[in-house]
Amino acid sequence: MNKWRLLDTGKLDAAHNMALDEVLLEAKGKYNTPNTVRFLQFSPPAALLGYHQNLSQEIRVDFCKNNGIDINRRITGGGALFFDETQIGWEVICDKSFFSLDIANPKLFAKLSKPLISTLKKIGIDAEFRPRNDIEVRGRKISGTGGVDYGSAFLFQGTLLVDFNVDVMFRALRVPVEKLKFKELESAKKRVTCIKWESKKLPSADEIKNLLKESFEKEFSIILESSGLLPVEESLLKKKIEKFSSMSWIDKIKLPFCEKNVICSLHKTRGGVIRITMELDSKKKRIQSILFTGDFFTYPQKAVLDLEAHLKNTLINSDKIREKVEEFFKVENPCIIGINVSDFIKALNKALEKLSISKDNITLNEANHIFTVGGSYTEVKNLHPEHLLLPYCTKSLECGYRYERDCAECGLCSIGDAYRVGREKNMWITTILSFEDLIETLKDLKSKGVKSFIGSCCETFYAKHMEDFEEVGLPGILIDIDSTTCYDLGKARDAYKGNFETKTELNFNLLRKVLNVL
Numbered sequence: 081m082n083k084w085r086l087l088d089t090g091k092l093d094a095a096h097n098m099a100l101d102e103v104l105l106e107a108k109g110k111y112n113t114p115n116t117v118r119f120l121q122f123s124p125p126a127a128l129l130g131y132h133q134n135l136s137q138e139i140r141v142d143f144c145k146n147n148g149i150d151i152n153r154r155i156t157g158g159g160a161l162f163f164d165e166t167q168i169g170w171e172v173i174c175d176k177s178f179f180s181l182d183i184a185n186p187k188l189f190a191k192l193s194k195p196l197i198s199t200l201k202k203i204g205i206d207a208e209f210r211p212r213n214d215i216e217v218r219g220r221k222i223s224g225t226g227g228v229d230y231g232s233a234f235l236f237q238g239t240l241l242v243d244f245n246v247d248v249m250f251r252a253l254r255v256p257v258e259k260l261k262f263k264e265l266e267s268a269k270k271r272v273t274c275i276k277w278e279s280k281k282l283p284s285a286d287e288i289k290n291l292l293k294e295s296f297e298k299e300f301s302i303i304l305e306s307s308g309l310l311p312v313e314e315s316l317l318k319k320k321i322e323k324f325s326s327m328s329w330i331d332k333i334k335l336p337f338c339e340k341n342v343i344c345s346l347h348k349t350r351g352g353v354i355r356i357t358m359e360l361d362s363k364k365k366r367i368q369s370i371l372f373t374g375d376f377f378t379y380p381q382k383a384v385l386d387l388e389a390h391l392k393n394t395l396i397n398s399d400k401i402r403e404k405v406e407e408f409f410k411v412e413n414p415c416i417i418g419i420n421v422s423d424f425i426k427a428l429n430k431a432l433e434k435l436s437i438s439k440d441n442i443t444l445n446e447a448n449h450i451f452t453v454g455g456s457y458t459e460v461k462n463l464h465p466e467h468l469l470l471p472y473c474t475k476s477l478e479c480g481y482r483y484e485r486d487c488a489e490c491g492l493c494s495i496g497d498a499y500r501v502g503r504e505k506n507m508w509i510t511t512i513l514s515f516e517d518l519i520e521t522l523k524d525l526k527s528k529g530v531k532s533f534i535g536s537c538c539e540t541f542y543a544k545h546m547e548d549f550e551e552v553g554l555p556g557i558l559i560d561i562d563s564t565t566c567y568d569l570g571k572a573r574d575a576y577k578g579n580f581e582t583k584t585e586l587n588f589n590l591l592r593k594v595l596n597v598l
Contacts, residue, residue: 085114086304094126094150099324108233115174126150156226159375162249171237195295220273241274344448347427351418352376354427383414454555463532494586562587
């Protein structure tokens with residue numbers, strides 16, 4: 081029976097934990113160190129970016145700094161995670177050949193998750209694997225997983241929610257509550273769970289680790305022997321800790337600052353959200369640089385970086401870009417879990433659409449704040465929308481109409497200006513009071529034969545509700561909110577229910593430009 085190392089590194093700060101991930105993987109790939117199961121914990125708590133994510137888009141930095149929460153970046157892909165001091169991380173670092181499966185094969189995720197599922201069953205919790213990378217209990221996530229390879233070695237890791245403070249997680253991460261499908265669930269606790277909520281008796285951390293050890297041994301047919309870091313790993317750690325403690329690592333995904341030549345867009349796929357930031361060379365009509373960020377998993381890890389390099393200097397032409405993407409996927413054959421070549425082509429076409437928007441007396445930067453559902457901007461525009469939907473949160477807090485569907489047009493807030501301009505255009509205008517109200521309104525308009533609409537919402541709401549908009553099937557143009565939103569303030573649940581007690585601002589100048597074009 082194979083002997084593996086059991087490495088329990090205890091509670092470490094985020095920089096040391098993240099550095100050790102790279103140390104253990106690199107040492108395995110270069111120096112054939114032992115196959116290892118690692119247990120890890122965090123102190124202080126940590127907000128961890130996925131490898132391909134941008135810091136400002138995913139984490140509320142000020143909240144974390146003010147509340148003693150470390151911020152760092154994983155070497156694995158996927159979405160941002162919050163690790164409090166009760167959670168237990170588990171990792172497998174070994175030769176790819178051990179499982180006789182390709183690292184990019186989704187079946188491997190399920191196989192590597194078996195020890196955790198077995199452990200939970202011993203505690204009395206019936207868990208199962210849910211593609212693409214979660215372990216759930218009756219539909220509630222109790223563990224997320226992800227992996228990355230290095231030559232002949234790979235690292236696969238997961239979290240185990242022992243106890244959990246949902247509110248702190250929402251305030252540390254820019255994860256909208258809507259991601260948790262409030263249309264189907266009453267609260268966040270009905271989408272996420274932990275051992276404490278599911279078990280009559282909460283085992284200690286040591287008891288959980290012992291059960292995990294037994295499960296790994298049984299499921300992998302191995303013997304785990306406790307041991308520490310090897311000298312070569314200690315040496316690597318000393319070299320790497322500076323890197324993982326630096327802002328150059330934590331904030332490594334930079335977005336260009338020159339807004340006039342930058343296109344920003346996003347596209348949601350079954351494998352995650354693809355965000356695109358494309359810097360253009362307008363004189364040469366070529367892509368100067370491009371960034372793909374998001375919560376997806378790639379194998380090999382540098383696949384997306386290679387695709388970015390492959391598209392550099394490509395002519396700004398949808399056919400040329402499609403050819404380059406197809407060429408890259410054919411030659412390199414990367415595996416991006418749940419995302420294929422057509423997804424990237426669609427995402428890039430949505431980015432290029434911003435150029436057509438900018439031809440309507442709208443700057444390219446303004447075009448980045450316009451989103452569409454159910455069709456392209458040009459297609460929706462040609463349907464001549466006559467219905468304007470506006471969010472209640474842009475009304476004054478003192479307004480007696482804040483939670484009403486109409487507006488007094490008193491001139492004290494931007495929504496009154498929007499009502500006035502809309503009436504000048506002979507549009508049907510209403511205030512949307514909650515998420516359910518939005519969906520009901522869209523369905524009602526569609527049933528009455530309405531062909532399209534104009535609306536306003538923040539980008540985060542749009543990103544998390546693309547599927548809901550598409551399901552209704554009413555084409556629309558959406559204008560981004562021009563201020564701090566409920567998501568930034570950690571108040572998304574209140575907004576969802578129509579109880580958000582902070583005033584936001586419409587991007588009135590852009591809304592007026594779009595209405596004038598129509």
